[in-house]
Amino acid sequence: MPGDEFSRLRGEIYLSYVPGDPEGLRALVRGLSRPRAEADPVLEGMVLLRAASLRPGAAAPDEALERLPHLGRNPLLDRCVADALRGREGAEEGLRRRADQPDGERAAFACAGSAGLTPFDAGRTAAALSPDRDPETLVDVLGYAAASGFRELSPRIRGLLTRPLPWGVLEEARAALADLEESPPGPSGSAPPPASGGAASLTQTLFHGDPTRPGRGSSGGVGTLVREFGAALTDLGLGVLSLVGYDSRECAYPYVARESAGSGGPIRRVPVYLSSPAPAGFSGASGRIARSVLRALRSEPARPGILHVRFLDDASRASALAARILGIPLAVTLTPDPHRSVCGPDGRIRGRSGEELRDLVNRIWIGDDLLAWARGVLAIGRNTLSETLIRYYPQLEDTRGRVFAGVDEGVRISVPAPDLDVPALLGDPRRDLGLDPAAVGRPALLSVGRLGAVKGQANLVRAWASRGLWMRYNLVLVGGDLENPSSEERLVRDEIRESVPRECLGRICHLPALPNEAVRALLRWFSARRPREGFDVYVCPSLKEEFGLSILEAMAEGLPVCAPLAGGPSTYIRNGVNGFLVDTRDAESLGRELRAALERCGQDPARVERIKREARRTVEERYSLDAMAREYADFYRRAIGTEVEK
Template structure:
């Protein structure tokens, strides 16, 4: 009788699934909801759910299974399986992203000739909607299997076909017919995105179609100077807290500046996405000073794509990154990616094509939260389940491909090995490096500080703001992107339910409230509806949209000066978990007492009751208890409150200065490049179970 997951291991069901492989029983009790369990069992154990295949998530799961077991099949059979895919759906986009990897396995086993034949046949006999994928696969492998006339004809179907055609023709830019077609696309381009795409594709031909205003010439990096690229593809790069942009945006801005001052680092590139509508005529794609440049990677999307949308743009991001960096002479020697998603996989693909080493910061996200998110009694969205399974696959791809693995400090012992069996079997480890912040320099910014504090009281037609009754009260401040995992609504409910508004006002800052995403609208409703039903707290709640990071920090530093109170102001991060907490560090540096989640990495530097507070943010009642207890300490022992705030500030000043952090990252980068000069890294297999064919 096969052992069950719980009998074989004390791990949670997700970790057990990833190490158990095909050795567990199909009759395992329902530790996971069927909407998650069925594609998960198919991916990790090859167990197909009974009945007709009704879930769109089963095809991506089956393809991931093929990559994991190194059984991708022939190119023809693989492509035939994609004929029913809807490329415009999230599940279809994920399936094609995995199929891109599977096709690489097919080419390796069957050979280039068979791959070309299969692509040509699918191009003519398969659905036209699949043609952009076929063109991108051919471009990826430099397969000259399509007639130029057929490619230009396909380009008339839609902009997706047109863009894929341009990408494919770039791989044949030595042929006069391909050059003529690309020049035609460039001349007839009706928007900035199309014009730039054709220009980048033509760059390899030496044609002078790239205007210097788009990417001004830069000085060459000095001898021995290493060019580093770091990617931040989620949310607007200029507004942390809006959309999906958050603490990583702040970190990379400061880290990039500090790395550029490190010995042996010639230049730092921060790669961000630029939605097509923001490609203004003459607006450069490369900005900044010579030491730290921001490179805007164009993306055919109206807004910065959400993480769930990145699969649709994987081939495009890879193409733009590879060709734009080559065209501008900004080829990096090392690329550092940090998220487990298709955007990071795309950047890593480009890095490999450019000959750069790859560094990946590894965390057990989303792995550690899935058992509770998809357990019995939940009602999960199948698309969300599919996305989380796909992110685990992306993380495995990056672990296998990375030359160096880094992680954040504060993880539980053995956590990474528990969720990433690849590490244990490959004898690899991830080096922990603390992150940090840029310490504020003092200056005459009192007028801006006062203006920002006053904005909390400036009445708004749509959003609550403080009334005069809030003056003299200490403040609970929470800053971050509006997203369900950030749980600002949890903080609001605790503040209302425990009547903490009698002692503390509450200010919530974050979100693009002019053009909100679906997540931002949801969280905003969860804040405004209960607040509107509590007239007794009126005038003591302020909700502001996301502010530039410099403004947030001025506000935090200005609170004690321009909003004096009898006890300390409190900064609260109510997130489900925080891997590190850049915003928490910034609040500590401003002298605010901080509270953050126990789950994640904050416990690495916060001593509960010493230099801040930790709270259980996984349960509303326990969080309300923890918040109430902290408020009680602060209001009854003001001297203790001041001491906690000063201890928190001291922690940041002595441990988390970005210059110190940059030196540690630079050391890891130099070691990676030095090791790469001795041995070329070959990406390892993706196997997660213990008994599969490799």
């Protein structure tokens, strides 16, 4: 069987075990574990609970009942318990006992709400709605009260609105009141919203950042794509609604429930109280995410034709569960990661343990669930399905009742650019990292992207400083909310500044996130100018890129690019022809390969011009946003019109 060691393991498990066989699930865990690693009771619990959730039956499985006294101690296990109990009878007494224990009330109510169970009456629920409870308990109990249809608790919930509680709790109270006052008595039903008429409509979810805040927080190229892609689909007659997650605990920016994305259709923000920043906080808030997405979908005037999720994480899985409850078809984007990153360069599995192993196993199972539930399966890259995904998802061999497509992502070819005084922007003396105005004319390495460890900006700074590149090239970074950074942004921002030697000051500039039109204007300015010595280069230092929209935008503007070997860029960059592929695994490798690429072209301006022309031509011929939108629209319409074989 071709492929790496992990793809062979997946194939062997697929052929040897039926779905849900605990021995098959254990075989996956063993295959991914570090040699001689101690047995992990959390992983064994995940195995048993997943097997139980996939086993048919009306009664609560023993594996889940045995875990009830331990609810609240591990978010992954809690979610697995809720999965195993969903729609089954017999767990009510165990949940009531857990709720009466000092550390169990929140977890018991959260589990009951996630599983669609009603073990607590209005009186017990009212007792848990005391304002002296911690915020997370109040959020989960409010969600349970609304889902259970306890209208008699409306006065008590209104009372919470008069208390000095966190905004996220107050928002959940307002949402619970709206649920109770707009729904008939009793538990909230699963009846879908009214069927839409006219053109088929798309709802897409985005819990990684906000498309109105590109380059800030966890919003990177996907946020920009969602906005621009929505506009292109709307032009093709497909209505688009974007559900955007909003962390109601952190409240990192002002909350606007609904706003227009221009011609890209409305953006509706979905408040979710996360225990920790995204994406780590998704697993502990999966029930809250599903509840918030359900509310959003139920309240829309027309039922979506399809819901599209793009990530293998608990937020996407929770959104997919909401769609299943409402009978809305699901489209899922499958990517080779995390599967492709399981093995090292030698093709052998790199063993893991602890939280890293648990997270990996969870994401692999999420991918399997989303594929099992999907009406439409989409891959990024024209040949990804047949050449890569089939190795890691052997179940793709069964094509019954599904629509498949492999689509190359795209960017706008021509973008109206605002007037931008780039030298003044780069040399602004108010910046802590800005260029010396006298040095603006030097050639530059330019990099645009959200601030994140996986994006590799600190590695780029170290590579630039330690390899002597700073003596010839300026370094210009764009991205991040530098004034009000998230916790991850703050860590990367500080690491960047700690990596800049004193002698390099005045040769590096860090600009905050800019609107996409301004980014394109900046790229265009660098592409058009001709420094006296050398040439300007766009560098993507990410440890990996699934596809690399920012790289395509730089190519569209005619900049030579250096992009990661790992991930999607190798499918469209021909090394030395329309760009360069470099090893970005660490600062040393990146610096060595950047220097080599720059030296190869430094003495040959004609070659640089050929690379720039080829870069632009590659995007124009194969990676335009309009072409991408046409293929997506065809995919959505086929998926909406397909009856899934039961």
